[in-house]
Amino acid sequence: MADQAGSETNHLPLILVHRLPSFDLALTNILQTHFRILDPLHSSQPLDSFLTSHAQSVRALIVYALSPLTADTIRLLPSLEVVVGTSAGVDHIDISECRNRGITVTNAGDAFAEDVADCAVALLIDVLRRVSAGDRYVRSGLWRLRGEYTLGSKLGGKRVGIVGLGRIGSQVAQRLMAFGCIIAYNSRKKKSSVQYPYYAKVCDLATNSDILMVCCSLTSETHHLINKEVMKALGKEGVIVNVGRGGLVDEQELIQLLTREEIGGAGLDVFEEEPDVPGELFALDNVVLSPHKAVLTPESIEAVFQLSLANLKCFFSNEPLRSVVQQE
Numbered sequence: 001m002a003d004q005a006g007s008e009t010n011h012l013p014l015i016l017v018h019r020l021p022s023f024d025l026a027l028t029n030i031l032q033t034h035f036r037i038l039d040p041l042h043s044s045q046p047l048d049s050f051l052t053s054h055a056q057s058v059r060a061l062i063v064y065a066l067s068p069l070t071a072d073t074i075r076l077l078p079s080l081e082v083v084v085g086t087s088a089g090v091d092h093i094d095i096s097e098c099r100n101r102g103i104t105v106t107n108a109g110d111a112f113a114e115d116v117a118d119c120a121v122a123l124l125i126d127v128l129r130r131v132s133a134g135d136r137y138v139r140s141g142l143w144r145l146r147g148e149y150t151l152g153s154k155l156g157g158k159r160v161g162i163v164g165l166g167r168i169g170s171q172v173a174q175r176l177m178a179f180g181c182i183i184a185y186n187s188r189k190k191k192s193s194v195q196y197p198y199y200a201k202v203c204d205l206a207t208n209s210d211i212l213m214v215c216c217s218l219t220s221e222t223h224h225l226i227n228k229e230v231m232k233a234l235g236k237e238g239v240i241v242n243v244g245r246g247g248l249v250d251e252q253e254l255i256q257l258l259t260r261e262e263i264g265g266a267g268l269d270v271f272e273e274e275p276d277v278p279g280e281l282f283a284l285d286n287v288v289l290s291p292h293k294a295v296l297t298p299e300s301i302e303a304v305f306q307l308s309l310a311n312l313k314c315f316f317s318n319e320p321l322r323s324v325v326q327q328e
Contacts, residue, residue, distance in 0.1 A: 015058075019065075020067050051077060058079055062308060065094060071094040075097070082104045082321070087108055087113075088168065112295040127287070128265075187216070202226070209234065215243060231254060242270055244272040258287060275291065307323060
C-alpha cells in the first residue's frame with residue numbers, strides 16, 4: 001500500500017514553495033493534497049544548489065506573503081512558467097524579470113480587498129475621533145485628573161482622495177460614501193466606469209482633499225509618491241491613511257510634518273523598514289499604528305488559500321488563471 005501511495009504521489013504536479021522560515025505552513029498543508037511540494041527550507045542543500053538540481057522540473061512557484069523573489073532566483077529556474085503570489089502587492093517579486101521571461105504572475109486578487117478596506121476606514125475613524133488616544137487617556141487616569149479629552153473630528157462630509165482606485169481603493173470608496181464623504185481619486189489612468197472626480201496628479205488631489213487614503217501598489221514610479229509637496233498640499237488639518245506599502249509615503253518627511261503640526265494626523269498599517277517603526281511616531285497622539293495586519297482575518301486568509309489553489313489547478317489544466325497581474 002505504501003508503494004502504491006508513493007506512486008500516486010509521484011504523478012501529482014510539482015510546485016516549488018518560496019517562503020521565509022517564519023511563515024505558517026497552513027497553505028502547504030492544503031497544497032500537498034493536490035501537488036508534490038518542493039520546499040528548499042526542508043533541504044540540507046544550499047538554496048542555489050537545491051534550485052539548480054530541480055531547475056528543469058519546476059514550472060510553477062508559489063510565493064508566500066512578502067518573501068522576496070529576485071531575478072537571480074528566477075534565473076535558476078529555466079522551466080518556470082507561473083509565479084503564484086499570495087499577497088495583493090507584488091513589489092517583492094521581480095516583475096521585470098518575469099515579463100522578460102514570459103512568466104505569468106498572479107496575486108491575491110480580491111481576496112483581501114474587503115478586509116483591507118475595513119481596516120483603512122477603521123484607521124481613519126480612529127485618527128479623526130481619537131479612539132486609541134482616548135483609550136490611553138482613560139487607562140492612564142488622566143480623565144480624572146485633567147477632565148474632558150480633546151475633541152475629535154467628524155468623518156461625514158470630509159473630502160477623501162483615494163490614491164489607487166483598484167480593488168482595495170474601490171472598496172474604501174464604497175464604505176466612505178456610506179459615511180457621507182466626498183470621493184475623488186488618482187490612478188495611473190482615468191477609469192471610464194467611475195463617476196468620482198479624477199486627478200492626474202496626486203498633488204492636485206491632495207489640494208482638493210481633507211484626507212488621503214493610500215491604496216496603490218508600490219513600484220519604482222510610486223516610491224515616495226506621497227512626498228513633502230503632497231503632504232503640504234493636504235494641509236495642517238489633513239490626514240493620511242496608508243494601507244498600501246510603507247515606501248509609498250516619505251516616512252521621514254511625514255514625521256517632520258506631524259511633529260511640527262503641519263499635518264493633522266496619520267493612520268499607518270505599513271512602514272518603510274518593517275518591523276522597525278520610527279520611534280518618533282510612538283509619542284504622537286494623532287497617529288494610529290498597526291503592524292501590517294490589514295489583510296489578516298481568518299476569512300481573508302482562507303480566501304487567498306483557495307485562490308492560490310485555484311490558480312495552480314488552472315495552470316496545470318491549461319485553463320485561464322483567476323488573478324493575473326497585468327505587467328505593463
